[in-house]
Amino acid sequence: MPKLVVRCFAISLDGFSAAPDQRLEAPFGRDGLRLMGWAFATKHFSAMFGRGGGAEGIDNDFASSADANIGASILGRRMFGPPPDVQDKAAWRGWWGTNPPYHHPVFVLTHEEKAPLEMEGGTRFTFVNDGIHSALAQAFAAANGKDVRLAGGAATVRAYLKAGLIDELHLVQVPVLFGQGERIFEDLGGVESLYECVEFTPSAAVSHLRIVKKAN
Template sequence: MSKLRVNAFTLSLDGFGAGPGQTLQNPLGVGGEDLHKWMIGTRTFRKMVLGADGGTTDVDDRFTVSSFDNVGAWILGRNMFGPVRGEWPDENWKGWWGDNPPYHVPVFVLTHYKRDPIEMEGGTTFHFVTGGIHDALDQAKAAAGGKDVRVGGGVSTIRQYLQEKLIDELHLAVSPVLLGRGENLFAGLDMLKLGYQCTEQVATALATHVTIKRG
């Protein structure tokens, strides 16, 4: 059965999913790159995102590998697609990842502003959804062909799906970094009341991997 998943989403110790002040030059915000050290060195990340050889094949890599398993479509908030705000000024911005993004399946980007789909190399097509989270999920499930749909973030997008009890499983990597400010994933959410519970935790030198599922 198809699931709605969050995988390899990194949080700081104080609960923030990205640093403040996202810009074109600083896509993860101030201090945001420090969150992702656990993944950046893995063989899977280096191959799929950087197109490079080498990297670790440890527990961190295992979680990175599983994050791509059985994913037939993605959902992203607009900030995950790029730093552009408001109306799309032109068609030039096509995401952070160059001509061949690491998704290789349809990606549905939540936005308030219409834009035509963008077909990229490697099987990724960005679709821009103005009808909200339920519309994006319906389109993503249809495109996934029975496989899972992965919510890539950001924090606001994940929170919206959690509030609606739509996410079946979350894998969070808690990094030993304090950001101090930003957008907090769990602020104001009663995860127990929403029906979620922790089912697994595995610690490595660079992160504590936590799996949360809805019963």
């Protein structure tokens, strides 16, 4: 059965996945890019940005396999953008330039009605207005037998987790202190009866955790 998975989802030591004040120059909020330092240091990300170098090892293994067997993605509204400081909101086509790193159908949860955006490299953004179950059904259909990746942000991961719809969640605990922001583990009492942590793989920089649905 195809799965709904979350991969390489970074959280601060105090549990936040985004800091306040998201802006065009700060997609993860103020000082929020500290969450991604471990990823930017990998060989996989270096190659993605057209640079050489970057480190191999545990972090690179997780980063480079995050899209394995993924046929479609789901994003929340704030992960797609635009952030509040962008003036021409109608012209917004995501954070990722003309050739986004998805290369497959992407379903964006939003209350705004918008025509699909066909991007270079195989990414097509479809805007879903009727909720998380609908987005998931559309994504599974588009994935054509492959898994669906829920890319974020925090509120969207939390909503799918609360509904018990995520099959596997790979978290990256980053040793930085945010103090405030958005968390996935908020108002999730009961999630402990549905899910358990089955893997703990620390690297020199961060801790990788794998959380899956409990077998009944």
